Amino acid sequence: MKPTGFSLRIPDADIADLRDRLARTRFPDQAPGDAWAYGTDVAYLRRLSEYWRNEFDWRAEEAALNAFPQFRVALHDIDLHYLHVPGVGPDPMPLLLLHAGPVRYLNLSTSFRA
Numbered sequence: 001m002k003p004t005g006f007s008l009r010i011p012d013a014d015i016a017d018l019r020d021r022l023a024r025t026r027f028p029d030q031a032p033g034d035a036w037a038y039g040t041d042v043a044y045l046r047r048l049s050e051y052w053r054n055e056f057d058w059r060a061e062e063a064a065l066n067a068f069p070q071f072r073v074a075l076h077d078i079d080l081h082y083l084h085v086p087g088v089g090p091d092p093m094p095l096l097l098l099h100a101g102p103v104r105y106l107n108l109s110t111s112f113r114a
Contacts, residue, residue, distance in 0.1 A: 003071040006081065008062050015058050022053040068109070 027042055027049075035041035068083045087093060097108045 001074060003073040006070040006072045008065050008070075010058065010062060019053050022049050025049055 027046060030042040031038040035043070068085055070081065070083055073080050073082070087095070
């Protein structure tokens with residue numbers, strides 16, 4: 001159960017494949033009634049898909065995620081991914097922040113960025 005260092009490295013081919021699959025997405029018709037009454041608004045989902053395909057900067061996101069020291073450790077049959085960011089100042093206090101999807105740890109990073 002020894003932690004190992006981790007850096008996110010997504011192959012260009014994987015990003016190209018995702019963009020291709022997003023381009024080929026077959027969207028359903030919008031359900032009758034209010035757009036969000038029976039699930040996701042299809043127009044919103046189309047815009048989101050286009051954003052992920054054409055505008056989202058995958059490499060900038062990867063660099064932001066890799067800006068912190070990351071580790072993995074096997075713990076009770078799961079591969080736990082964590083950051084270890086030492087405190088600063090004369091008397092730093094330990095802080096444990098946990099997250100779950102769709103929140104990413106960068107959303108929490110304002111709590112420990114200097």
